Amino acid sequence: MTGPTKLLLLVLMSLCQNGLGSDIVNGKKVPKNLMLYMALVQNSQGQRCGGFLISQDFVLTAAHCNDIKPSTVVLGTHNLKNVTKDMRYGIAKKCIPPHFTKAANGGDIMLLKLSRKPPLNNRVQPVQLPKAANKIKDNAKCRVAGWGLTKTEGPNVDVLQFTEVPIVNLEVCKKQWKIINFDLPKNVICAGGYKVKKGFCQGDSGGPLVCGGTAVGVVSFNMRKDCDYPNVPNVYTDISKYLQWIKDVLKKKSC
Template sequence: MHALCTLFVFCVLTSFGGKALGSEIINGKKTQKRSMKYMASVQNNLQHICGGFLISEEFVLTAAHCAERCLTSVVLGTHDLRKVDDATMRYGVKICEHPSYKDFTTGDDIMLLKLSRKAQMSERLQKILLADPESKLKDNTLCRVAGWGAIVTNGGYVDKLLKVKVNVVNTNTCKEQWKMINFELPAKVICAGGYQTKEGFCQGDSGGPLVCGDTAVGVVSFNWRANCDYPNAPNVYTDVSKYLPWIRKILAQKSC
């Protein structure tokens, strides 16, 4: 099964002309232990494959394409993946993909993970608020993204959580930049980082949150190729505010 999952991901990447799924934090800094307590490491057989973030006692939000990596568990409550107490920090998961998701190139790249037990809030673990659908995210807003990916293109993943500041890119500008490389940007996305800056994400940390202020506004989805030597085309995130009705429905019924 693991081999089949790996093969499927390879096919997805090559069919998109080598464009990378998001993750590595480029030019980032280590996070403080008491910050970003909502961060989740989505894993396959104890190995980090994607990011995610805790939005309730029972659910983690991440990217739908992470399911293609045959995820098996989620780790919460640590910034250092070498320091994981499986009994208290690791959770089994049930996958709740958005019903319209096909692949990340067409959008709707969002997924909820139902935890095998309720997460207990503590000084190490807290959930994060989601963006208000009525709020307007202004161009050039300074936000941040975090992950456990590599710090250079094609590098190995890191053990300690890294974060980097990124600015929101105007949607029309983002569309124009992607059209220049013959790609039609999907609907309901936010762009930030990777464009006119050396900061952004790269392959491996998909599903992590784009955080503006104290709210999660986006989910890391994809960037341009496996090249993390920014600047290039803007990084792309799923716009959380556009999916709140679906998210709230799943959280209310506690299942999918």
Template sequence: MRSLYKFLFFHFLTCFGLEETIGSEIIHGKKVPEQLMLYMASVQDSSGHHVCGGFLIAEDLVVTAAHCQHGNPTNVVLGAHDLNKIDNDTNRYTAESCLHPRFANSRTGNDIMLLKLSKKVKMDKNVQKIRFPNSDIKIKDNAKCRVAGWGFTRNGGKTVNVLQVVDVPFVNLKVCKAKWHHFGLDLPDSAICAGGYGSNKGFCKGDSGGPLVCGGMAVGVVSFNMRNNCDYPTIPNIYTNISKYRHWIKDKKRECKM
């Protein structure tokens, strides 16, 4: 029976796929005021094309999703909520990727990557870093969190230039695992879930790598959901639990160099 579940799951993926497309917009969200969420980063390729979201955790370090590596990220834009209003001299930074060594694909976990910036960012009214957990997180079921990005706003839609944000409910991990197990996927313990189930809000194509923010702290990294399933509610959205990688992040702060 387990083999049958897996066969049906991968058949489902063949037809519909997982949200692993590089660059993932926000469903039923709203524009982010320019003075808020100043840690948000647009991760871009060498041509200046937005491929993923990310967030600043130190003066020279941005967190994003490991699967974003497929988009060949070489640049990070900070301090620009509107991607049509980028000053390359002040907003753009070259970056080197530090991929988690055990990452294989989003479904098996370790979907986290650090981007080491070529120079330190000056914290000011346009750019600020965000805190991340220094211990295992404990978040109540249905707690209101938020996710932001420049991705699709609906199925078959398109990305936007102005940063969007939406509130999403935190989903109990046991419930989340059970929902995904029904489709033959056993989520890793490093996953956390929010939105996409019991809610008409969540992320979609183009928001990958962005943060799940709860209580003013980045607790998750946008990883995947069911492609063509951004109209909700069906199965919870999946994020990488940052607290599981806090020691790795701290080590990479020293080791990851340009």
């Protein structure tokens, strides 16, 4: 093997090992038969958030995603280039906890009632929610997915990406955020972004943190939109703290 050829091979191997071009942030494509609950929440200008189906007519997302004035939800595909008219659903109602003001203050969770029920099949299935208070162990490996940026100020992606992120102890998380003079709100979970190069980025907001097949968190915020990890832990809304509110909305089919 000649010197230039060997050098080129080493460069290509390095690029593959670093996962360039296949990120959520350092992630990979979601297989077609997995995460069938994933939803794209979008406005008329194409701005996007993530979301996830929790019943046949409700999608869960982040309350701060209401800032983009979402008008439709896409279900049934991981590739946004393949979206057809029947995959797009109108939003009949938006339900947000009354105490919500902004993501940094907590309560960053929103329910979207779909204008029609999607058929449940091999492309669309709801995800399971916790049945009780969150008891996830520190360092447990969970998954986050989305169509957001692949790096700070980078491009969005058309094909759904996911990455595994470790749960960060809440007290450790609070201390790390305190170092940058920020007090974490109540009812959050921390995972990824800290001591690892993996996490979520802008455009992934509203997507699920999934542990053992159960959606336990909603993507809320990171540090000043900085996705060049590691820095401080990523922050998710703890779904288990809002189970009664979710049950009440689903039962009433309204806010």
